[in-house]
Amino acid sequence: MSSRDPQPALVSPTLEDVARVAGVSRATVSRVVNGIRNVDPGIQEKVRQAVSATGCAPNRAARSLVTRRTGSIALVVSGAGDVAVIGFDDSSVALACRPQLTTVRQPMEEMAAEMARLLPAHIEEPGRRANPVIFEPTLVVRQSA
Known part of the structure; x- marks a missing residue:
């Protein structure tokens, strides 16, 4: 597979993918997804729309390791x-x-x-x-x- 080929369907969308679609940083996506309130409401909405568009879903196993x-x-x-x-x-x-x-x-x-x-x-x-x-x-x- 060349670097130009799309990612395999088995790979779930990541926070980086959501950030790219929303036009924000990964850290901003993380804050919105984790419910941290210090993000502008307009940006929160852009991130939520990007989450929906990419089909990104929380990885509970990864979250459990972090928390x-x-x-x-x-x-x-x-x-x-x-x-x-x-x-x-x-x-x-x-x-x-x-x-x-x-x-x-x-x-x-x-x-x-x-x-x-x-x-x-x-x-x-x-x-x-x-x-x-x-x-x-x-x-x-x-x-x-």
Whole structure:
């Protein structure tokens, strides 16, 4: 594939693609997408239109690596009628809840290192699919389980 060929359909639009369409910086797109309010309303609208036009959708896995949170909880009900609320990101919110939430701690540093290891191959061949990588989470038992 030459550098003039369009990108393969397997590649999702990026913030850079949205920025190019909207005529703004990637940082401005990021601020709008993440709801940071210090962007002119007219520019916000241009960015939203560019997001819609490109079909750009948030990458939840990447966002979880940046924020170190998944924003997910689970309600676990056993056959015996026991109920447990479990968080998946071992955030400080889990400690602030009463009872404190049992959580699953994801190995974020290991995940980030693996992403950094895989990135050069993805840049070299954008449409190439990487082999799945399985990370071992840690169960952090607290009062909710």
